[in-house]
Amino acid sequence: MRTKYGGFEEVGATKDDCKNFIQSLTYYIGEHDAEMAVQRLSEKKNCCDGYLFEYTVNFNGELNRLFWADEISKKNYLAFGDIISFDATFKTNKYDMVFVPFTAIDNHCRNVTFGAALLSSESIEAYSCF
Structure with a gap:
């Protein structure tokens, strides 16, 4: 201002x-x-048509898992989803949740995004929810 x-x-x-x-x-x-x-x-x-958003809360009512993807991300997945990369190394201290971007490489060698998630744990169950 x-x-x-x-x-x-x-x-x-x-x-x-x-x-x-x-x-x-x-x-x-x-x-x-x-x-x-x-x-x-x-x-x-x-x-927004085609926007995907899902979340779960734990027994205390705290956010447990959060996933989102827009229509472009879903089209990217259909075109380039043969190999998916996800990097769950982004932790926040305040929430102790992991930020997980789901990405791949397109035919121009550029990163494309398929979706993203916030997870309270890195267990198989946390990923399989979506």
Whole structure:
């Protein structure tokens, strides 16, 4: 906002006001972030034809698995899905979940995406859900 309006004095808020707003927003989202992600992907599934989104929660109601793929990803899979690569090395400390992109190489030697998942464990059961 400072850059867009030419300085904090033109924004109508101080630098500290902006920092406090971001801190409050982060605190709120911290309690509802999984719900917000599920809601956003559910909305996308409802409005976008061919969008695939599935999730599960554990007995505590915590997000356990989340998978999504759009129509282009599904077409990529049909065309280039002979060999699938997935790298489950992206862990987040806050959620202890693994981000798993499912990718391959197209006929131009470029990466294409088939879908992505967030998993609470790297067990066979976690992958077989989808």
